[in-house]
Amino acid sequence: MHGHPAHHPGHPTDLVAQLRAAGCVFAENEARLLYETARGPAELRRMTDRRIAGHPLEHVLGWAEFAGLRIAVEPGVFVPRRRTEFLVRQAAACASSAELPVLVDLCCGTGAIGAALLTALGGRGELHAADLDPAAVRCARRNLAGPRVHVHEGDLFAALPGRLRGRVDVLTANVPYVPTADIPLLPPEARDHEPRPALDGGPDGLSLLRRVAADAASWLAPGGALLTETSSRQAEAAAGLLSAAGLTVTVTTDPDLHATTLTARRL
Numbered sequence: 001m002h003g004h005p006a007h008h009p010g011h012p013t014d015l016v017a018q019l020r021a022a023g024c025v026f027a028e029n030e031a032r033l034l035y036e037t038a039r040g041p042a043e044l045r046r047m048t049d050r051r052i053a054g055h056p057l058e059h060v061l062g063w064a065e066f067a068g069l070r071i072a073v074e075p076g077v078f079v080p081r082r083r084t085e086f087l088v089r090q091a092a093a094c095a096s097s098a099e100l101p102v103l104v105d106l107c108c109g110t111g112a113i114g115a116a117l118l119t120a121l122g123g124r125g126e127l128h129a130a131d132l133d134p135a136a137v138r139c140a141r142r143n144l145a146g147p148r149v150h151v152h153e154g155d156l157f158a159a160l161p162g163r164l165r166g167r168v169d170v171l172t173a174n175v176p177y178v179p180t181a182d183i184p185l186l187p188p189e190a191r192d193h194e195p196r197p198a199l200d201g202g203p204d205g206l207s208l209l210r211r212v213a214a215d216a217a218s219w220l221a222p223g224g225a226l227l228t229e230t231s232s233r234q235a236e237a238a239a240g241l242l243s244a245a246g247l248t249v250t251v252t253t254d255p256d257l258h259a260t261t262l263t264a265r266r267l
Contacts, residue, residue, distance in 0.1 A: 015048060022052040030057055037061050056189040067116035072142045076135050078198035079190075080112035084174055086259035087229050088113055090252060092120035094170050094225040094263065100148075101169040102221070105129040106156050106212065109198060111140030113172050118146070128152060130159035133195060156208075157215050168219045171226045175208035177201040177234060205234055206241060213245040213264075220266040232260045 015031035024030050034051065038044035050060045058064035058079045064071045066080040067088055073079055095101040095117070101124065105114040108129035118127055129144055130152040131137050137153040144151055152159040156173075178199050183191060190199060201207055209228060216226045226247065230238045239249045239262055247264035254261075 015044075018048060018052060024051070024057075033057070033061055037063075054188050054192060056193055059193060064110070064112070066112045067119065069112070069115055069119060071110050071112045071115060072139060073110055074135060074139050075193070076195055077133070077139045078109040078136070078194050080110055083254075083257040083259040084113065084229060085116070086252075086254040086257050087172060087174060087227055087261050088116040088120060090261050090263055091117050091170050091172050091225075091227050094227065095121055095125065098169045099124075101125045102164060102167050103127045104160065104164065104168045104171045104219070106159075106171070106173040107131060107175050107198070107208070108140050108151070109136050109174075111143040111151065113174060114140070114149075115143050117170075117172070118144075118149070126150075128160055128164065130154055130156070132156075132159075133197065135195075136198075156211060157219060160219070165219055167221050169221050169224050171216060171220060171224065173209075173212045173226065173228050175201065175212060175228060177205045177209065177230050177238075179203060179205040204237070205231070206238060209238055210241060213242050213247070216242075216264065217246050217266050222266060224266050226262075226264040226266075228262050228264075230260050230262060235260050235262065238262055 016027045019027040019030050034047050038047050047060050056079050058073045059075045064073045064080050067085045071080055103125045108114060108131045111129050114127050114129045118125055126148040128150045129140050132155050137151055140151045176199050178201050180200055180203055183200060235251050239251055242249045242264040248267055250263045252261050
């Protein structure tokens with residue numbers, strides 16, 4: 001049957017075959033997203049070529065889905081992971097009692113955690129997101145807007161206004177936790193296309209967490225909580241490190257999302 005749409009170049013069926021040949025596990029889903037996002041055949045071809053060359057799907061699309069939101073993602077910025085939705089749920093539970101909680105998200109990347117947390121809280125909260133990387137900050141400013149929302153560029157707590165010291169109700173810090181020696185084992189799209197500082201947690205994967213832990217208590221309000229994500233095999237060491245910093249630590253896991261979260265409270 002001539003002229004059947006399935007045989008037109010750039011039609012989803014054609015795309016699925018190309019993506020599958022390139023090793024994309026979720027080829028059908030990816031083909032649909034590329035097809036729906038591209039503005040015309042030429043852009044679809046360019047986007048498909050980039051994906052086949054190994055660029056993360058979210059960089060190619062220009063967005064990632066996270067906690068039901070569409071988060072703008074630019075090339076060279078860390079892509080928010082679905083497992084981090086568990087961290088957001090835990091953080092929302094910690095913030096639920098405060099009338100107007102002060103929220104801080106360090107190493108914010110695209111700003112996905114802050115955006116999802118504010119959404120979970122119905123917009124209730126004063127949010128400060130910070131990152132060292134100018135590309136991430138630019139991205140976060142696209143994703144975070146509102147009268148009580150602030151995005152800062154700088155290194156961890158140094159980026160924050162001093163008036164927040166001792167006043168933070170919920171501090172999220174999804175710090176990089178991949179041990180340096182394990183970076184070559186990451187999927188190529190992460191290894192080759194995401195910023196190294198957003199992945200590399202130092203020799204034991206806990207370098208950044210040590211720096212956050214050292215100052216967290218002085219920024220948290222009494223009863224405030226620091227939440228961070230780690231791997232299951234690092235959870236014990238990470239919890240020990242936060243306890244040593246004077247915080248009371250709970251480890252929670254979500255087996256479905258393969259997520260491990262540490263909640264460290266200042267009493």
